[in-house]
Amino acid sequence: xxxxxxxxxxxxxxxxxxxxxxxxxxxxxxxxxxxxxxxxxxxxxxxxxxxxxxxxxxxxxxxxxxxxxxxxxxxxxxxxxxxxxxxxxxxxxxxxxxxxxxxxxxxxxxxxxxxxxxxxxxxxxxxxxxxxxxxxxxxxxxxxxxxxxxxxxxxxxxxxxxxxxxxxxxxxxxxxxxxxxxxxxxxxxxxxxxxxxxxxxxxxxxxxxxxxxxxxxxxxxxxxxxxxxxxxxxxxxxxxxxxxxxxxxxxxxxxxxxxxxxxxxxxxxxxxxxxxxxxxxxxxxxxxxxxxxxxxxxxxxxxxxxxxxxxxxxxxxxxxxxxxxxxxxxxxxxxxxxxxxxxxx
Numbered sequence: 216x217x218x219x220x221x222x223x224x225x226x227x228x229x230x231x232x233x234x235x236x237x238x239x240x241x242x243x244x245x246x247x248x249x250x251x252x253x254x255x256x257x258x259x260x261x262x263x264x265x266x267x268x269x270x271x272x273x274x275x276x277x278x279x280x281x282x283x284x285x286x287x288x289x290x291x292x293x294x295x296x297x298x299x300x301x302x303x304x305x306x307x308x309x310x311x312x313x314x315x316x317x318x319x320x321x322x323x324x325x326x327x328x329x330x331x332x333x334x335x336x337x338x339x340x341x342x343x344x345x346x347x348x349x350x351x352x353x354x355x356x357x358x359x360x361x362x363x364x365x366x367x368x369x370x371x372x373x374x375x376x377x378x379x380x381x382x383x384x385x386x387x388x389x390x391x392x393x394x395x396x397x398x399x400x401x402x403x404x405x406x407x408x409x410x411x412x413x414x415x416x417x418x419x420x421x422x423x424x425x426x427x428x429x430x431x432x433x434x435x436x437x438x439x440x441x442x443x444x445x446x447x448x449x450x451x452x453x454x455x456x457x458x459x460x461x462x463x464x465x466x467x468x469x470x471x472x473x474x475x476x477x478x479x480x481x482x483x484x485x486x487x488x489x490x491x492x493x494x495x496x497x498x499x500x501x502x503x504x505x506x507x508x509x510x511x512x513x514x515x516x517x518x519x520x521x522x523x524x525x526x527x528x529x530x531x532x533x534x535x536x537x538x539x540x541x542x543x544x545x546x547x548x549x550x551x552x553x554x555x556x557x558x559x560x
Contacts, residue, residue: 217305218320219270222341222378226305227265229384230255250288250494255388263300263388271323272316277472278323279422279479285327286402286413287491290484293403301335301391302328302400305378306358308340308351313364319425325368326418329401334372335394337387338365343379406484413487414480423480430473436466 217223231253251267268285271278292299304324310317328336340358343351358365359375369375376387405416413419440463447456482490 216268216302216320216324217270218272218307218317219274221270221305221307223267223305225341226303226339226378226384227253227255227267229381230263230265230388250284257385257388257392261392263392265388270316271320277476277479278319279426279476282323282327282418282422283413283479283482283487283490284494286406286416286482287487287494289400289403290406290487291491293399293407294488298397299332299335299400300395300397301337301388302332303337303339303387303391305339305341307342308354308377309342309346310354313358313361321364323418323421326416326421327400327402329404329417330371332398332400333368335391335396335398336368336373337376337391338368338373339376339378339383339387341378343377406487410484412480413482414477419480423477426473426476426480430470430477433466433469433473437463437470440466 250269253265253267255263255265257263266288269276269281271281273281276284304321306317306321313321338358340351340355346354355375355377359369360366365373365375374390376383376390378384378387402416402418405411406413414423440459444456444459444463447453447459
């Protein structure tokens with residue numbers, strides 16, 4: 216995870232090979248959930264699956280849409296008893312300050328993970344080759360020592376790594392694979408175990424507050440623009456009036472967008488499973504288009520897991536090992552790779 220341009224695709228390429236994020240991986244980004252999964256053979260006895268996710272600052276989707284897509288996959292993993300062994304958060308050491316989109320991404324990341332999952336988090340700085348060494352070390356120190364940046368997470372077990380050598384990426388993955396202690400994120404627990412709506416989760420509430428603030432700002436802008444329009448009419452200033460009418464349309468459009476963003480958060484676990492199944496179907500279609508023929512897809516349908524609220528779903532607890540039954544085919548590379556998953560029936 217990390218902001219757009221923090222080096223996620225490069226990280227995956229270093230682990231899985233230069234062709235891993237090319238071709239189908241990129242072509243599917245504008246059509247599906249932007250979540251892509253890449254197999255990395257760490258050793259003869261261990262294959263690690265790297266899950267690439269969009270940043271909350273994605274230029275093609277709003278933060279609420281990104282969270283909705285990501286939540287669909289995390290719910291699917293939780294129900295299918297596929298556990299996360301680690302979460303890697305990438306940050307450019309070249310960024311002069313932690314502000315704007317980077318600060319927002321980090322806050323949502325903390326809310327999504329929750330305190331219990333922080334011990335399985337690696338905070339990794341990238342692009343050391345593009346920053347003067349003294350300046351980079353000073354920025355790293357600030358990240359580590361500032362509680363609202365990385366300080367709080369490191370106090371709860373997160374580890375800090377530099378991506379500054381040819382083997383850095385593999386070393387980070389090896390570190391996470393070695394502890395063999397999978398976790399469940401707060402977002403998964405709140406959506407699946409507690410059956411909250413997405414807008415009632417910690418991450419969802421954070422985004423909903425932001426959306427509501429934006430909507431209020433544009434509503435104030437509408438009122439101010441209308442006041443200015445009345446004054447322009449009184450003075451017969453037709454040129455200003457035309458400009459203000461355009462501004463009024465823009466403000467109303469932004470209010471509508473805010474409402475659409477809010478709707479992305481008003482979803483249940485059942486809605487997210489439906490979204491997951493749709494994204495799986497889209498992936499199958501994209502694979503068929505890419506190869507010029509249909510591709511057999513063995514992603515399990517989770518439709519039978521959408522029981523009404525109050526009926527429990529049997530989910531694997533962290534620390535247990537899923538037994539092989541169904542096979543989950545994950546896409547993101549030119550090869551179709553399979554991992555074992557529990558029988559979902």
